[in-house]
Amino acid sequence: MTVITSEEVQRYGSSLVVGLKIPVECWPLAIDKVRYYGEPVAVVVALDRYVAEDALDLIAVRYETLAAVIDPEEALADDAPVLHEGLKGNLANERRFTYGDPDAAFAA
Numbered sequence: 351m352t353v354i355t356s357e358e359v360q361r362y363g364s365s366l367v368v369g370l371k372i373p374v375e376c377w378p379l380a381i382d383k384v385r386y387y388g389e390p391v392a393v394v395v396a397l398d399r400y401v402a403e404d405a406l407d408l409i410a411v412r413y414e415t416l417a418a419v420i421d422p423e424e425a426l427a428d429d430a431p432v433l434h435e436g437l438k439g440n441l442a443n444e445r446r447f448t449y450g451d452p453d454a455a456f457a458a
Contacts, residue, residue, distance in 0.1 A: 351401050354393040356381040374434045374442060384413065385433050
């Protein structure tokens with residue numbers, strides 16, 4: 351049986367987001383802080399289901415309640431709780447695409 355924690359994930363793994371230019375790393379397990387409901391916090395690998403279930407009973411996670419960011423528009427407000435420390439806000443990436451002349455296309 352093996353229990354994998356966020357420390358092992360950081361040491362031996364890599365961020366899930368590659369190829370996108372965003373200012374944060376996204377790991378398969380929460381590291382230091384859970385940012386969304388259901389974010390995995392531990393992994394158990396066992397030879398059978400019963401050993402895995404016994405191991406799960408030994409894992410205890412204590413959560414500290416943090417200010418929630420639920421509404422996407424409210425999350426962009428200056429006073430919204432920031433999900434990723436070190437960033438100025440919750441906007442991870444913004445791209446604008448403009449092709450052709452949309453006003454002329456709709457007028458046609």
